[in-house]
Amino acid sequence: MPEVVLSAQNLVKHYPIRRGVLRRTVGHVKAVDGVSFDLHKGETLGIVGESGCGKSTLGRLLMRLEEPTSGSVVFEGQDWSGASPKDTRRLRRDIQIVFQDPYTSLNPRMTVGDIVGEPFEIHADVVPKGGRRKRVQELLDLVGLNPEHINRYPHQFSGGQRQRIGIARGIALNPKVLVCDEPVSALDVSVQAQVVNLMEKLQDELGLAYVFIAHDLSVVRHISDRVGVMYLGRMAELGEEDEVYARPTHPYTQALLSAVPVPDPTLRGKRDQIVLVGDVPSPANPPSGCRFHTRCWKAQDVCSQQEPQLELRDDGHGAHLSACHFAEPRVIVETTDVSGLQPDTRFTTTEVGDVPDSGAGLGAAGGGEELGSSQADSTAERAEAMDPPARRPDDLSALTEDPQDRPR
């Protein structure tokens, strides 16, 4: 197994809950509560879990955007937690992040060149001043964007293209680790595939290691070498992709997998769906013992008293890490190995470039014509208002630009 580049050691992040006039601390939201894992060189570690499980906080802890309450992040043997500001700055070159929302992750008032070039401004010694523009264009080319578009603004690009810009910024400093926080969940299905393929290509070419945080289990399975399943701030199960998906031993993983709809109507009614009762408990007051025991069909007395450790447990084939007293493999999805099959190129492409029609999606904002007239924006506002927001922010965005880039 290749060497470990990044390792999380018992990471804990508690947010204090303050109440009253004196802002007294009355409790803690235990967002991440003791998570450990190793990330090896060039591999992809998928982190899955439902909202509120702490996976995004974990990403921010790895990036040192938040200080951990306890525990440490170790990069190539160097503990990042106690690092001096100077060392921290240097470490930032090696660990970078790609965000979920392509609409808020790019400064609307900067050109693409400025956005992708900002890393070189901050770390001025990486590329000499004269070579920066050229380097930025190389990066744009690398992520499949037209290098000529260096002077455009983010609103002139579609969601998928913006995500490519975010990736270009992330890899600008040649990091060894890229933390990806839901990088494709805001994108449409067909665009999502382009970006996933791009990320795989970049990994091969640059030897990047990914921490791929997502809620979509299918995407995570597709891209990951290893997968960790989080529940209420803790790791429930961690293992090779095959171990977690084909032989899950933790009841939560099993329930999660069984809930994912498979795009195949012939399986309708044939899949064995485990319906969980109740909601995820509040991370401010997690259940004692095993955190999943309140919703688990296997729970016994011991589960509420004794916290199961994340340790190697038998999965029928071998053993992988699981935090359940009664870990037992159960086949939830029948996996077919399709690695030999190639998609029909009459309909789709495995190329990662954005080449065929960079212009087509630019919408009203594309190039030469004026935009920004009041009515266009107000329409966008209304279109936005009519359209359910959340994860599909760009319905009708082809029609007008995204209003979020506007100052409020």
Added chain:
Amino acid sequence: MTVQDTTRTDTGAIRYEPQDGVLLEVEDLYVEFHTADGVATAINGVSFELRQGESLAILGESGSGKSVTAQAIMGILDMPPAVIPQGHIRYCGHDLLTMDEEQRRKTRGPEVSMIFQDALSSLNPVFPVGWQIAEMFRIHRGMNKSDALDQAIRLMERVQIPAARERVKAYPHQFSGGMRQRIMIAMAIALDPAVLIADEPTTALDVTVQAQIMSLLEELQEERQMGLILITHDLGVVADVADRIAVMYAGRLVEKAEVHELYRSPAHPYTRGLLESIPRLDQKGQTLAAIGGLPPNLMRIPPGCPFNPRCRMAQDVCRRDLPALREVAPGRLSACHFAEEVIDA
């Protein structure tokens, strides 16, 4: 007006009867958005029908017009900027677009109701949820306060909200996302609608909750023999629930088929591409393939087939002639010049 197929119930509300099992019929519908930069055609001649007890999925990506279709049916489009230059939306034979305001109010809501993606913003934060459900009965059924509240509790129990009686006075923010969506569903089915439109009902929810909500919707539809229009981008959800699927692209219906047939052998290159581009949970070592490019700008839809710039099969005819939605096999419609080849591929 003609009322041969409607009867009045004792409360004075009009009761519609479906004609030959058809509840809702959308015919040649156009919706345009008039902006300062030009006219964006969000829906471009869409026709479909919904039968009693049927669940029809409208599948499409952002900007395909699937949500606008739902909003047009519900009459909640903002006009202006939206304009409906032509088309009919008939409910039991009555055109909702030409109906007078009073009658339309009595139809949309009690007869055709809708649930939205974002339950939190669809519920009024300053009123208890029970009160909000009960209000439906008070306004439309003229019930008194305590009867209405009883009904509301019964309904909350029906959508499996635990401890409904205790939580009837709780406010929307005190519920989790899944529970709020259940409350939305309760409100939507309160008046026994014949048609329920669900616009991305589970997109904002976690997978485990998604599964619960979808099975609740299925159950309710079965039980009440409602017509269900499920608007979604998720091919997985569709495969689990829908009977028939209508695929939209750039404001047009490009394919319509029974669910098994559509997944087995799609008749439009776009559908085919979509199916190839989703990562599947039950496959390992899959090579993901993408449809290159992006959907067109709705203000400048390319001539010919709107999909032609992204279509790898496109020929000259595709860039010239708009393919009509035609029957390519029994019960299967496709708007592609080469549909037969796509099916066989």
Added chain:
Amino acid sequence: MTEATITESSSVADPHDAGDVGEERSLASDAWRSMRKNPMFWISATMIAVFVLMAVWPSLFTKTDPTFAVLAESRAKPGDGTWFGRDIQGYDIYARCIYGARASILVGLFTTTGTVLLGGTIGVISGYLGGWVDALLSRIGDVFFAIPLLLGAIIFLVSLPDFFNDNYLLIVLKVVFALVILGWPSLARLMRSSVIQVKPNDYVQAARALGASPWRVIRSHILPNALAPMIVVATINLGAYIAVEATLSFLGIGLQPPAISWGIDISSAIVGLRTTPHMLFFPSLFLSLAVLAFIMLGDVVRDALDPKNR
């Protein structure tokens, strides 16, 4: 044609995708594109331009000395040799209206600049740092905010030593100083809240993740995106400060003769309210127009910068 490379595989060239240099996205250009289509912008901008010109070169508009009194023609009606008539001292009202613009524009501009700098800086600091710094600065702001503007200004101006009444600029600065001291908290609050809105955006986080210094984060990411609301309010406030200056001068505690100000003229015209209303009318008209122009401009700027209000 730079797009040639990207359209090679699609035979339909994209007609609307002409150049690769997009429109600019600086705050000013953003606003400008929207404003220049708005007739209200041109009306208010023209009015403001005229007032500014009056302030800078009053002699362009009149050759008459505003301090030259013709007592014999005191209270003369408009038309009798002068455009707007003469006031109680025999001064030419037209000339005094022209010369009065300088005081109003100066007070308005200085006060706005002062409040923007002071309030904006404090707002950015408390919004960006948060925690106890924010709590402390916000409470200090609240203290000043609680003092009624007029009352506070009266107390402040009355208690200043006479030294400030020595020359024109000092008198103006005295008023400006009072208004800035009392006016900054509203802008600080505004700035604080928009910084707090911008700060959690992913692009700010991305810059932090790259190791950008706080100064860099504020300068290139937070400020450009948080400035808009303050620009709007500051423009509207400019009009309001002109009105406050006139009010203070009217009350006799703002500018004082020999300074020339619309407020002073209005005050001295009160005696002839029934008999010679023109003495009151013209300075009031100028004052109202100036205030209106800035408030109108503020509205236009708001519309241009904030799509929510359209």
